[in-house]
Structures are given as structure tokens and as C-alpha cells.
Amino acid sequence: MSSTAESAPAGQSEALWSVEEHVEDILAAIRPLDPIELPLPDAQGCVLVEDVVVPVSLPPFDNSSMDGYAVRTADLSGATPEFPAVLTVVGDVAAGSGPLPEVGPGQAARIMTGAPLPPGAEAVVPVEWTDGGAGGGAVATMLPAGEGADGASGEVRVHRPAGPRAHVRGAGSDVQAGDLALEAGTVLGPPQIALLAAIGRGTVRVRPRPRVVVLSTGSELVQPGEELAEGQIYDSNSFALAAAARDAGAIAYRVGAVADDPDTLRSTIEDQLVRADLLVTTGGVSVGAYDVVKAALSSVGDEDEPGSGIDFRKLAMQPGKPQGFGSIGPAHTPLLALPGNPVSSYVSFELFARPAIRAMMGATEVHRPVVRARLAAGKPVSSPAGRRQFLRGRYDAATGEAAPVGGAGSHLVAALAHADCLIVVPEETTSVEPGTELDVVLLG
Amino acid sequence: MSSTAESAPAGQSEALWSVEEHVEDILAAIRPLDPIELPLPDAQGCVLVEDVVVPVSLPPFDNSSMDGYAVRTADLSGATPEFPAVLTVVGDVAAGSGPLPEVGPGQAARIMTGAPLPPGAEAVVPVEWTDGGAGGGAVATMLPAGEGADGASGEVRVHRPAGPRAHVRGAGSDVQAGDLALEAGTVLGPPQIALLAAIGRGTVRVRPRPRVVVLSTGSELVQPGEELAEGQIYDSNSFALAAAARDAGAIAYRVGAVADDPDTLRSTIEDQLVRADLLVTTGGVSVGAYDVVKAALSSVGDEDEPGSGIDFRKLAMQPGKPQGFGSIGPAHTPLLALPGNPVSSYVSFELFARPAIRAMMGATEVHRPVVRARLAAGKPVSSPAGRRQFLRGRYDAATGEAAPVGGAGSHLVAALAHADCLIVVPEETTSVEPGTELDVVLLG
Structure with a gap:
């Protein structure tokens, strides 16, 4: 409220607020929504409000990065295709399978990608370095489990030596328990959801999407798909701004075309308060004799309540000169009263309503690039x-x-x-x- | 299917497909979804499949761009603040109001922004150029309608002349009936929805969002939020890829962690076919003995049906070497079998599944920039x-x-x-x- 326009007497040319002043006043009044705990899929696109610490190291155990055989490295010393190391296969280790076989000297366990390294084993050799237990040359794939001579027993010939920890992903090599996984303020896209799921977070604390009620006003407005009578036009603002609110990350509710009657408008808005974190109206904010939003909302503030009520002003911009902003109802729900012309209302939404929505979501960058x-x-x-x-x-x-x-x-x-x-x-x-x-x- | 890898005998090192070959094979097999007529709000983000022609010119009638008075220009000749033109106010014209007053010589009608220019009037003077009917100096706003001496009758003093059509938006000055409003292929964002609503389109013909079922496989997988037992890890792929599918524009259904059993997997996939335009699985596509997706899906094709069945191949890429793609079920629903490692599956999704989803939506540009x-x-x-x-x-x-x-x-x-x-x-x-x-x- 830094302009001198408020004191300009009626009937004289008024001073205009700048775009920056209006944006600043809006953002100063908007508070981020209270955080809630949401299931991971519902948190997509939301802003994290907690520093998420890794509860358990990833991977949680040493595991194989290849399909192959878990071995003791000393057994493979000098192995070649001509003189392979011949090892006794003591069992299968699949990801998620039961107790692990112990791998002793001269032994190997068949192992799948991601499966825990069994006790005794020091490295993994890929199946392509072996005969796959088939007694022939090098193979490209394993035989399926559970089908006759399936390679989970008998002998395997290994054609190359392997160093300690070869093809082993060490426990904690991705993240360590206690590490900061994601910091507060992070927007949760698919890769962040991947990490949160991977460390076992089924729910996460975020700011919810604001519920934005978009309401167009004007007795001349007809819903698309209906017939136009003389002097009527189609309501486009409620559709466009509900779409723009959704695009900004909000949950949008559209209330189309309230007639130009202050009582109807006031009661419609009051009815909507129950589902609104932000109200956006279009039309009726100018200097005309039927500017119903101005008429209905100029007096809604509780005079004993500082900051309540809607303030109407003129901005030094085109399009979008007449603008209203304030709060309404017992919860002081913020309300933006945008001009009624479709292009003015859309430009105003981009400049004023979108940053308000982004600020409610807790975004650090609320403006378009x-x-x-x-x-x-x-x-x-x-x-x-x-x-x-x-x-x-x-x-x-x-x-x-x-x-x-x-x-x-x-x-x-x-x-x-x-x-x-x-x-x-x-x-x-x-x-x-x-x-x-x-x-x-x-x-x- | 341009690689020679298919004919590589088992047990030998296979040739690898290139990333481009795999993308081309996928996009050659994917068809855009059949278009449907959707209500405008549901069409947000979708691709238009019809050329939309303007049915009625916008604005549909000559209307005022200001709050002011509709006048005959000859009456204002030489008007100044000292020697204003004094006109008889014959009524009010608000947007959406009833019959229009006729404006004769020496007369004016009070008019609001967007209201039709009444017969006889040739121009509009803004209220700021007048005394607002109050008999004093220039005013900044109108008096509200219906409140005593409200300016809709009596006299108005106009302080400046106006040329013909001043502050009048001509019928059809935005779009003309018969103009192309939007062409087929346009993605419907908020401004396009604004235009469609403005020209009266309540529904529009678009390609729908694909329904994508994401299904992770692995007996070692536990849902986030539960306790990990020995050798288990959390399922992150079904969460990450469902989020990525949504991000690409799809409706995503998540099916978490099917155990490594071919029969279970096959019946789960068959159950999901009813709600899937595209299936994406993760895991079980490599060379291991428990690679269940490969085991379950290598034989699903109808041998009499060309192009049915899933093809597994190795790509010359890292991460993401093992990949499967094909179609399944009576409707030949496309299926992408991605590797199970979280980063491999995510990178594979970006390179292969996202373009498939975008192609199903009818997007012209299906790849990331x-x-x-x-x-x-x-x-x-x-x-x-x-x-x-x-x-x-x-x-x-x-x-x-x-x-x-x-x-x-x-x-x-x-x-x-x-x-x-x-x-x-x-x-x-x-x-x-x-x-x-x-x-x-x-x-x-």
C-alpha cells in the first residue's frame, strides 16, 4: 500500500500502482499452505517441507551387478578358456530368494543381478565369462531356473580371473544411512519420487496443491455450446483461468458466469469459501455502473479486522489496468479480482494469480522465466x-x-x-x- | 527389425541394436489413440484432431471498449471543459442487458465496457471525459446503477469531441466467422481453451490421454513404508515410472511388485489389459535364470498373428542394455519391458516409453529437447x-x-x-x- 492513489479524491485523475507494487502486496499477504503428509504418488509436483534423511543405506547389502557366479577370487587364478577354473555349483541366489548358500573353496553359487553376495564369495563373474554350467563354450544367457539341468548345480567352467569385489555393488555405495537424501524445498518430480520410494518412504511431508475457485461474472455471459442471444457472448474466462490454475499446479474449480447482481455474487462466493484456498474472479472491477465485483466486495471486510476486505486499484499496465486484491470470509481467504476482458484476465492471471498459487505451494521461484x-x-x-x-x-x-x-x-x-x-x-x-x-x- | 542380432546363435556374443533402431521400431508400431469428443476442461493438454473454424464472429456485435457514453459524433463538435456538449441521457446499456435505447441527435446512452453500441450511436466517450451526469467536473468513475440520481437519466456534459468508432470494438475485429481458429495438431493449453470457449465450443475433438499401466517385477521388492527383511529392497520403479508417465501426459496406473513367477506375471498383465493403452514393466529382462518377464512374455504372441508377441534385445547403451518391446492380448496392446535397475528403468522410460506415450497422444514432437x-x-x-x-x-x-x-x-x-x-x-x-x-x- 505504498502508492498515493488511496488518498486521491474521487472525481480526479488517480495515481496508478506499478505492476511490482501490486505483485509485492499480493505476495506479502499470501502464506504457503500448511504442510500435510501425503502418499508418495499424491505428492508429485509438490514441494517438500522436510529434510529427508536416508534411514537405511542403499543398496542395503552387497549385491551382484551381473547375472553370473559368485566366487572366491583365489579359485580363478590363471583361468583361461583353454584352462578354465572348474567350480562346484552349490546353489542359486536370486534377488529376494531365501537363505544364502555358503561358498567354500572350489565352489561357486549362481547369482542374479541385484541378489545378495552369499557368504564366502568375494566377487562375481558374469555368465558370459563361463560355460553357464553347460560344459561347453562361453554362453550368453543362463538356463532358466527349475528346468532340468538348469545350471544351479553340477560344475561351472570359468574362463577368466576376477579381482576382489568385481561386479559387486557395495552396501551403501548409492546412499548411506544418515545422508541427506532431499532437502526441504525440493519439488518432487519422477526422479525424486524414485529416490524417496527407494529409501522406503511411503508418505512424505509436502505443501498440498492449493484449491483455486475461478468465478466469472457478467450477465452477458453464456456457457459454450449454448445459443447466443442478442448482446450475449460466451464465457471464456472461467475455462481459461481454471486451466491456467491447473497448469500452475493448483486443483481448480470452475464456477461459470455469475450474473451482475451483488447479492447473488456475494452469496455465491460465500458458498465457495468452503473449498477455496484462493478465489479468482473475473469482470466487474472497473469504473462502470454495473461493476458488480467491486460493488459486492468493496464492503466485505470486517472493519475491526486489519487486512480484511478487498482493495480495488488501477495499475500502470495494459492490458489489465483495474485490479482487486484482498481477503474474504472468516478464514481470510485471499481473493484476486481480475478484469473481465479475456486477454486482460489471462495476462493478469499470469502476472498475479500464478505467483500467488506458486507461493501457496511453497515454491521458491514463483514467477515465469x-x-x-x-x-x-x-x-x-x-x-x-x-x-x-x-x-x-x-x-x-x-x-x-x-x-x-x-x-x-x-x-x-x-x-x-x-x-x-x-x-x-x-x-x-x-x-x-x-x-x-x-x-x-x-x-x- | 533391421539388426542381424536375431540370427545370432545362442551361446555366441550377440550383436547389439542401436538406440535409434529401438526407438524407430517402437514408434513404427505405436498408433495414435482414436480421437474422442471431450468437454473443454477435460481436453487440457490434449492434441486437437480437427481444424476448428470460427462459427460466429468475435466480438459478435459492435461494443464499447470503455465505461462511458454512447454518442453521435456531430453532437460533440468543439466540446471543451469550458464549453461542454450537453446531452440528454436516454438510458443505460450494460453488457447482457435487455433492449437497447435509440440514441437520437442531442442524446447519449450510458454504456459499460463490452455492452453493444446502441442504434444511432457512432462512438463512445469514456466517463473520464465527462461530468458523469453529476453536473460537476470530470469524474473518474460512474455512479452505481439503480442508486437515486445514478447518471442513467438527466444530462451529461462531455468535455472532448470523439471521432466515428472511437472506443468501439467492431463486430468481427477479433475473429471472423469462417476463420481457422486452431488447426489440427494444436496442443490445448489455457490460451487455446480461452479461444475455444470464446467461440462457443463446449466440447472438442482430441486424442485422449493414454492409460499407462506400470508394473514392477521382483520377489525382492517391498512396498515403501513396510519393513525390509534380509535381501529385500524397496520398489521404486512402479512409483517413479507412474509419475513419469503422468508427467508425459498419460493417466497412470501403478501395479507394484509382482513376484518372480511367470504364471503370476502373465495373469496380472492379462488382468490389466482392460485398462491399458500401454503396458510398461520393469525388471526380469536380462540373461538371468529368474528373468520372469522374459520367461513369461517371450511366448505370448499368437504365432498366426504377425507383429504380436514381445521381442527381447540388447541395445548398445548404458544404462539400459536389455530391453523388450512388442504387443500383447487380443487388442495387441503395446508393451515395453524395461530393465529393473531404477536408473536403467528411468533412463529407458525417458528414451522409449515417453516418446511412445507422446505418439499415442498425437504429439508432433515426441522427444525431450x-x-x-x-x-x-x-x-x-x-x-x-x-x-x-x-x-x-x-x-x-x-x-x-x-x-x-x-x-x-x-x-x-x-x-x-x-x-x-x-x-x-x-x-x-x-x-x-x-x-x-x-x-x-x-x-x-
């Missing part, structure tokens, strides 16, 4: 003085250029659908020459 | 001759370098969890000097 790129355009691009313009564009990483798509009109949803970035024209700039380097927000 | 990066390492990195090595690494876009994480051992799941790329060492290379430029697969 920003790169510098040269403007690709046939002629200078104009921009309003004193407003930061977010042009929809296409970014080409190979050339380092970004080209505007469609015009600057905030209603060009067709152009938005073909854009993959927002080209940022600073407040003080009114005309940008082609080739000028600008910030570009990558929409991923 | 590959960039060139310089090897960041304190000493040369060694690599086995004749094998393409995929080192787990961290990529730094700012420096264009990639540094290996952990060692080359295929069991280092801890290192995998800290990697964000795979550094590719070509088959013929046995040692890589620091600074050498290599392909790097970005894991996103």
Missing part, C-alpha cells in the same frame, strides 16, 4: 505512455527474437491463442524500434 | 566402447555446460534425483575431455 529478446517487427510498435504494455508474442530461442502476434487490443483472444510469450514494453516507452531488446515473459 | 553443451568435469570421463552412455547431469543454460552428477553406476538413484539432464557420450567414445561439446537431453 523472463529472457531478453529483440523485437521482431516490420515497423515501430507504439505503446501508451505511463503504462507497462504486455504484448502477446512468439519467442524464437534460436534467433533470440520475439514477434508480436495480433494487435494491442485487449480483446484479441485469437492472437493470445497463438502466442507463447508476453513482450514487455516499459512504462516510459511510447515507441519501440524493431531490433530493440526487451524483457519477454515465457509462457511455457 | 536436446541441446549441445560442454562437459564440465575435473578430469576426463570414461565410457564403455560400443555403448552410448547416458550420464546423469546438471545443465547450466547460462554457461552452456553440463556436469555429471554421481558416478556412472547404473544403481545411483540418489544422483538421478539431483540430475536435470542426460549427458550423451557417443558409442565410439571411450574418454571425454572436459570442455568437449556433447548432446544433452533436458529432462524438464
Whole structure:
């Protein structure tokens, strides 16, 4: 609340907040959701809130890295294909099988990849270095277990010597008990879930996905698939922003097209509070006589409760000038009131709602990546003085250029659908020459 | 099936397939899933299979881009703050409101953003250019509708002239009926969903998300959260690969840890066929005597049915040498049999299963992005001759370098969890000097 706009008397031109001021105010008010213990599959994409320490070393025991024979190295001294070491096979060691055979001098145990090294054995020779117990030349595979002369007994001829620990993965060679496996703040993708499962974690402490209720307002709105009457348009915001909320990592609930009546809107919002960590409305935030969100929410705050209520302001940006933000209801659920034009609401969501969702998830980086790129355009691009313009564009990483798509009109949803970035024209700039380097927000 | 390995007699060293040969064989056999009509919210992330044509122009009618007054331009000629044009307000036009007032000479209608331009009016003046009907100076906002002297009647003073069509968004200025809105092959993200909703599409024809059943095998496997007995380890593959399948866009079903028994495995897989567009197994594909997947699936094909059955082969890669691929069951459901080591299975999934899933979704680009990066390492990195090595690494876009994480051992799941790329060492290379430029697969 650092602007002087609040004190501007009605009827006079108001000062505008900057984009940064608005983002800062939102992020200062948003708190990460309380952590919960989730089953591993449900924690995908969530942020870890605990330092996870390895409870048991991996692998938990010395084991074979090959299919072959567990041997004593002294028995193989000088072995060659012509003069192989002949060992007595004392049994089979498969991963997860029962008691281990003891390997004595002159003996070997057939062993599978991942199976524990049996007592007495010092190394493993791959099956390809042996006759596989078949009495012939070197083999490429083992005979299946349990099929007649299957190689788990009798003799095996080994054609090469092996050093101590050859083809043995030592206990703890991956991670040691007590090591830090993953630190708090890690986002859990598939490889992190692999590690957590491997060290035996069935559940993990994370911040949950925020539940975001998206609500569009406007008596002119009709649901897609229905017939348009005179003066009506289709509701696109509730679909687009619910999708964008999901894309940001949230669980999104869509409430389409509440009519322009403050009482209906207020009661609809109150009904939704039970399932909302964040409310996002679109429309009704401007200076019009029917701006229902403003009318309904300007007075929702408890006056005795600091920080409650919704604050409406104008930002020095295009599109997306009128914006509202605050909290509502007994739990002070945060609410973002975005403008109603589809492109304005989408750009506003990217700049304000997405960082709020990411912050609730506990992400350290809440903003979209920003790169510098040269403007690709046939002629200078104009921009309003004193407003930061977010042009929809296409970014080409190979050339380092970004080209505007469609015009600057905030209603060009067709152009938005073909854009993959927002080209940022600073407040003080009114005309940008082609080739000028600008910030570009990558929409991923 | 272009390798000569198939004809290599058992007991001799087999030829190896290349990574490309295996990928090509898989993609040649995978077909995109049949398209279905999905409600818009369910189509997020899916690939469109129809060219979507705009059924009705957007906006569907001339409408106001500002809150203000709809006027006839001749009435404002020469208007200034000192000598304003005084117009009779004949009514209110809000978005979605009923019949429109006719604006005659000397008249104005109060109009809200998005509302249809009423008959007779030629332009809109923003409320900030007027006294808002209050009889005073310029105002910043409108009075709310329906509250006493609310500005929807009486007189309004306009302080500036306006040209024809000023602050009017023309019908069809966003998209015209008959235009191509989105072409087949487009991936539906939030902005594309915005456009589809805006043009009234409640459902859309897309390829559905593939249902992928992930199944780990191994008698030694215990579910995370349970106690490990002697010789046991935790099942991580079913968790990691189900997460990776989800990450690729699939609906994933996890079947954890089937014991090493061919009959059990075969019946488990048969049970899962009903909900699988793709099956992914891990473990049991090598040369060992207990390699159950190989034992169970080598003979599943219908001999009269060309292309059915699972083919097991060795690839010239590390990790991930043993691989199986084919189809199973009456619907010839594709099945990928990946190795059982956690890192091998994850790398194999990235290289083979992810492209298969993306191809089933109808994506045009099925592979992870590959960039060139310089090897960041304190000493040369060694690599086995004749094998393409995929080192787990961290990529730094700012420096264009990639540094290996952990060692080359295929069991280092801890290192995998800290990697964000795979550094590719070509088959013929046995040692890589620091600074050498290599392909790097970005894991996103």
C-alpha cells in the first residue's frame, strides 16, 4: 500500500500502482499452505517441507551387478578358456530368494543381478565369462531356473580371473544411512519420487496443491455450446483461468458466469469459501455502473479486522489496468479480482494469480522465466505512455527474437491463442524500434 | 527389425541394436489413440484432431471498449471543459442487458465496457471525459446503477469531441466467422481453451490421454513404508515410472511388485489389459535364470498373428542394455519391458516409453529437447566402447555446460534425483575431455 492513489479524491485523475507494487502486496499477504503428509504418488509436483534423511543405506547389502557366479577370487587364478577354473555349483541366489548358500573353496553359487553376495564369495563373474554350467563354450544367457539341468548345480567352467569385489555393488555405495537424501524445498518430480520410494518412504511431508475457485461474472455471459442471444457472448474466462490454475499446479474449480447482481455474487462466493484456498474472479472491477465485483466486495471486510476486505486499484499496465486484491470470509481467504476482458484476465492471471498459487505451494521461484529478446517487427510498435504494455508474442530461442502476434487490443483472444510469450514494453516507452531488446515473459 | 542380432546363435556374443533402431521400431508400431469428443476442461493438454473454424464472429456485435457514453459524433463538435456538449441521457446499456435505447441527435446512452453500441450511436466517450451526469467536473468513475440520481437519466456534459468508432470494438475485429481458429495438431493449453470457449465450443475433438499401466517385477521388492527383511529392497520403479508417465501426459496406473513367477506375471498383465493403452514393466529382462518377464512374455504372441508377441534385445547403451518391446492380448496392446535397475528403468522410460506415450497422444514432437553443451568435469570421463552412455547431469543454460552428477553406476538413484539432464557420450567414445561439446537431453 505504498502508492498515493488511496488518498486521491474521487472525481480526479488517480495515481496508478506499478505492476511490482501490486505483485509485492499480493505476495506479502499470501502464506504457503500448511504442510500435510501425503502418499508418495499424491505428492508429485509438490514441494517438500522436510529434510529427508536416508534411514537405511542403499543398496542395503552387497549385491551382484551381473547375472553370473559368485566366487572366491583365489579359485580363478590363471583361468583361461583353454584352462578354465572348474567350480562346484552349490546353489542359486536370486534377488529376494531365501537363505544364502555358503561358498567354500572350489565352489561357486549362481547369482542374479541385484541378489545378495552369499557368504564366502568375494566377487562375481558374469555368465558370459563361463560355460553357464553347460560344459561347453562361453554362453550368453543362463538356463532358466527349475528346468532340468538348469545350471544351479553340477560344475561351472570359468574362463577368466576376477579381482576382489568385481561386479559387486557395495552396501551403501548409492546412499548411506544418515545422508541427506532431499532437502526441504525440493519439488518432487519422477526422479525424486524414485529416490524417496527407494529409501522406503511411503508418505512424505509436502505443501498440498492449493484449491483455486475461478468465478466469472457478467450477465452477458453464456456457457459454450449454448445459443447466443442478442448482446450475449460466451464465457471464456472461467475455462481459461481454471486451466491456467491447473497448469500452475493448483486443483481448480470452475464456477461459470455469475450474473451482475451483488447479492447473488456475494452469496455465491460465500458458498465457495468452503473449498477455496484462493478465489479468482473475473469482470466487474472497473469504473462502470454495473461493476458488480467491486460493488459486492468493496464492503466485505470486517472493519475491526486489519487486512480484511478487498482493495480495488488501477495499475500502470495494459492490458489489465483495474485490479482487486484482498481477503474474504472468516478464514481470510485471499481473493484476486481480475478484469473481465479475456486477454486482460489471462495476462493478469499470469502476472498475479500464478505467483500467488506458486507461493501457496511453497515454491521458491514463483514467477515465469523472463529472457531478453529483440523485437521482431516490420515497423515501430507504439505503446501508451505511463503504462507497462504486455504484448502477446512468439519467442524464437534460436534467433533470440520475439514477434508480436495480433494487435494491442485487449480483446484479441485469437492472437493470445497463438502466442507463447508476453513482450514487455516499459512504462516510459511510447515507441519501440524493431531490433530493440526487451524483457519477454515465457509462457511455457 | 533391421539388426542381424536375431540370427545370432545362442551361446555366441550377440550383436547389439542401436538406440535409434529401438526407438524407430517402437514408434513404427505405436498408433495414435482414436480421437474422442471431450468437454473443454477435460481436453487440457490434449492434441486437437480437427481444424476448428470460427462459427460466429468475435466480438459478435459492435461494443464499447470503455465505461462511458454512447454518442453521435456531430453532437460533440468543439466540446471543451469550458464549453461542454450537453446531452440528454436516454438510458443505460450494460453488457447482457435487455433492449437497447435509440440514441437520437442531442442524446447519449450510458454504456459499460463490452455492452453493444446502441442504434444511432457512432462512438463512445469514456466517463473520464465527462461530468458523469453529476453536473460537476470530470469524474473518474460512474455512479452505481439503480442508486437515486445514478447518471442513467438527466444530462451529461462531455468535455472532448470523439471521432466515428472511437472506443468501439467492431463486430468481427477479433475473429471472423469462417476463420481457422486452431488447426489440427494444436496442443490445448489455457490460451487455446480461452479461444475455444470464446467461440462457443463446449466440447472438442482430441486424442485422449493414454492409460499407462506400470508394473514392477521382483520377489525382492517391498512396498515403501513396510519393513525390509534380509535381501529385500524397496520398489521404486512402479512409483517413479507412474509419475513419469503422468508427467508425459498419460493417466497412470501403478501395479507394484509382482513376484518372480511367470504364471503370476502373465495373469496380472492379462488382468490389466482392460485398462491399458500401454503396458510398461520393469525388471526380469536380462540373461538371468529368474528373468520372469522374459520367461513369461517371450511366448505370448499368437504365432498366426504377425507383429504380436514381445521381442527381447540388447541395445548398445548404458544404462539400459536389455530391453523388450512388442504387443500383447487380443487388442495387441503395446508393451515395453524395461530393465529393473531404477536408473536403467528411468533412463529407458525417458528414451522409449515417453516418446511412445507422446505418439499415442498425437504429439508432433515426441522427444525431450536436446541441446549441445560442454562437459564440465575435473578430469576426463570414461565410457564403455560400443555403448552410448547416458550420464546423469546438471545443465547450466547460462554457461552452456553440463556436469555429471554421481558416478556412472547404473544403481545411483540418489544422483538421478539431483540430475536435470542426460549427458550423451557417443558409442565410439571411450574418454571425454572436459570442455568437449556433447548432446544433452533436458529432462524438464
